[in-house]
Amino acid sequence: MALDPAVKNLIDTLNEQGLKSFEQMSIAEVRGVVESFSDLQAPNADVARVVDTVYPGPGGDQAVRLYIPESETPLPIVVYIHGGGWVAGSLDVTEQPCRALAADAKVIVAALSYRLAPEHKFPAAPEDAFAALNWVVEHAADFGGDGTRVAVMGDSAGGNLAAVTALRARDTGAPALRAQVLIYPVIDGTARFPSREENAEGYLVTTAAIDWFWEQYLATPEDAENPYASPAKAADLAGLPSTLLLLNEYEVTRDEGVDYGRRLADQGVPVQVELYEGLVHAVYWMTGAIPRSAELHGAVVEFLGKQFSD
Template sequence: MNVAHERQAVRDAVVMRVSDITLTTQGRPVPVRLYRPAHPDPAPVLMFFHGGGWVAGDLDTHDSFCRVMCEWAGCAVVAVHYARPPEHRFPRAVEDCYAATEWIAREGADLGLAPSRMAVAGGGSGGGLAAVICQIARDLGGPDIKFQLLLYPLLDCLARNRSREQFAEGFGLTAEKLEGYVSHYLPPGIPRSHPWLSPARADRLDGLPTALIITAGCDLLRDEGRAFARRLKKAGVPVCHKAYAGMCHGFINYPGANPQARRAILLCAEALASHFTEAGTSA
């Protein structure tokens, strides 16, 4: 697909229906936004967890990405509006995301979805949440997640590496801003090494879903994404790591102004569609 066609496709992303609904799970409500593709049910499902350092961001800030994935990957997208600080600190975001994923896996067929073909995705802190949900599902025998799409993910809150130093200032997400997010999210007494906060520090990474990890060349989170991809491969997990040189954290949110962002979005959609097709064939 050439650049002109990529630009037009991003503008023209169409879904059949978008609806805001509230899942009642574990005795509390979890709001989600459901995007349905323009083809007959049942549709495979992408659970999406937005970024923003667990503190900022919402369903609207990542609406365009969800719409494009819905159409291009031919899947339903369930974007989770997890509870955030200051009212709700760690581990509430993880609990809401996992509860919503469990609910869709259990009840999604009644909504015209195919939970047997499920993937998770997120960017930044949302990418970290997606990685955590995969680990919890594996450990608890929960939802059968087929694929994890991690966009410049926040995976290690104790990371000390070259990119954390090199891009600490002047590249969008700064070290000071990241520290502010972590301090707002994390209550006293919780170690930053906790695997629900730093999934790259989990004791084991075997048995996890296939992964596509996208990193940005000028992002302070770059090196932990690279390291996580290497650890997944070593653990026997199929993984593709795609690095975008010269890009800053969050670049995929600006496809109208950035050809690399459009290409990254296309890669995401193609990877999801391929794995949904494989899941459907093996089901």
């Protein structure tokens, strides 16, 4: 399918402005560009409460922001992990999508921060994410949550961390998860699928940029074989929670997501894979600029409704 017209218009505009590819930027520039995605978002939805607090991580306290819709009963919880190549991203740039998810899915969204690379390389980020999940479940009742109905969710590098967190929860036997939502996850540090060549340039995030993000994140090249860095390297995927995988046509990482979905299904995990033609990486954060980002949001809301229905 042809590139979505709104996506093409955005890419053309960014090219006219001279935006460099991420691997050509400094760390500070990458972080600034990622934060600027908030300029592409729709107005914030209303929720009953927003609570800023901290969870105790292995490297010290980290911020977590709770988006709580109106409810008289304990609500399901979605632990959301932001993307940004493990290098960038924040609670502020994901404020709008987190508010929308809390309001529309009637869930508490616990958005967590974590230590970023290259200052803090693997395994800092997944250690923080797993600590945050455990803290959220332990304290669920304190903010009106139901600790028996919990999902992990993330986009891009956050999708990687969500998948890793689900693996760790399975491997350690707790906490129990109802679901994982992986939005265009970057999950294989040694991937060599056709989409790396087909979509190498011209679609916001290049193959060179993906490789550069992995280089910032991993402490050694050998870490790419570790399932807690590259969840696609896990030989055994059985016992993982019901999974929603949202992938885009013009993605460097599209095919590794397709392959992960196939392997989950082959090992008995209930999995729903949605491939959006004409779309590119990062559209989940572009709710104001790319109207079809609503399709991804709607799929997440519908999926979570089914997983949390009892």
